[in-house]
Amino acid sequence: MENLDEIYNELIMEHSMNSYNKHKLENADKCEHGHNPSCGDEIEIEIKMNNNIIEDIAFTGSGCAISQSSTSIMADVLRGKTVEEAKIIIKTFIDMIKRETTDEKELEKLEEAIAFKNVANMPARVKCALLAWKTLDKMI
């Protein structure tokens, strides 16, 4: 497997080990639990809405570096976005991981979350990367 260093890079490691998004949210409007029973990744995502805007996102939980950092980076990317914008970004992220889109222009929407691009080459880890995004998708 090439690209290992690209996956376990500074950004992803920092987000997985020492994330500032990992905490309980005061006055959260919605809370959703997501887990991958086969590997034990568990997260709880909380969001605070301001009308149609996702004002804040935070999470708690435990799991591998990919699942945890993916959750944390997602929080950064989607914070302040409208529900419609978030839905499009989530779909783009899922498409990227499932290799259904490789269009560079399209992927720019993902901002930092593009760091997970190479997970598409790691079938065993796809679920880890998608957990947070699929969980949030259900909440909005």
Add this chain to the structure above:
Amino acid sequence: MNVDKIKKDFPIFEKIDIAYLDSGATSQRPQCVIDAIDNFYKTKNANPHRGAYELSIEATDVYENTRKKIAKFINAEKSEQIIFTKNASEALNLIAYSYGLENLGEDDSVIISIMEHHSNLVPWQFVTKKTGSKLEYMYINDEYELSEEEIKAKITDNTKIVGITHVSNVLGTINNVKEIIKYAHKKGAIVVVDASQSIPHMKVDVQDLDADFLVFSGHKMLGPLGIGVLYGKKRLLNDMNPFLMGGDMIEYVYEDKTTFAPLPNKFEAGTQNVEGVVGLGAAIDYIESIGYDTIAKIEEEVVGYAKQELAKLDFVETYYTPNEDNHCGVISFNIKGVHPHDLATILDSQGIAVRAGDHCAQPLIRFLKLPATCRASFYIYNNKEDVDRLVEALKKAYSMFEKFIKK
């Protein structure tokens, strides 16, 4: 017998450069097993027990002769005590449904150990709930073993069934099943032994153990996928209802009733996995040609070396008993602060196959207060080079994660 020579019997290692340390999940197959299956389809394929023609009789012969071979292999009195299933899980379900459901009442308890694989745990949850009986656990001590006190505290006069794994698939602990069986019998309970993780590595003698039921899978002992074995005491098997109904397990079928075939056919409904049986027979021949003494010697050397080398890595935590005689085959480990799945991904990138996760033993992992573990499991084709590769890859993984790990 040297390991390099044995390794040559396994064609996968010629094609793929891999340190295969996941035999606890499934072993690799030697050429003779692959050939036996190939040869069956080329020269003997027909549906056993069915046709009144030469070829079907030959297929019946290979099928039934393998049953005899397995009976001899585990020292069962009669070959009809050997029932073929699709795996150990099906065999355990058969016992749970056909024995457990019928024989448990509200005052009864089923006792299993906390280190059971889900396959020897979930069926007992189901039948105890269904029958209103209790499910209780024997817990392990600091050395990852079941103490005599714990066994005696949990197995009581109310205990009707004890389920115990011979060797833990996570910890490698060898349970003293002979003593557990002796004590359970004194209390009037029957004992179900899961030998899936022991029989690849050590002689299993059902009469010496005095096991009431014993199960194992073919694919962990060099045989094909999809074939398992249930051994049972004749009296118990005879009294039990069939598990699956259908063709070949009957005697007479009327519009409103059926009489069942005698053992073992009573428990083998439908066309069976004959290629699986044939392959398992070849695997047993192969194991016997090497001999359990040699297998033990090879494994002691490689597992001993692995323990020694892993102990030198201060960032690695291992989970196995310090009592060498009570340990077999598998080493669970973690790098402190690194999730096992990330570690397994990095090991995979270095050509090392280990399993990461809960190993189908969630209650045990929870009991140990771990998120999951990586597990290296060994077999006769593993050598010191595999261990060296593992150690080098662990060092690399640690170097990648070191600066991020919370101290």
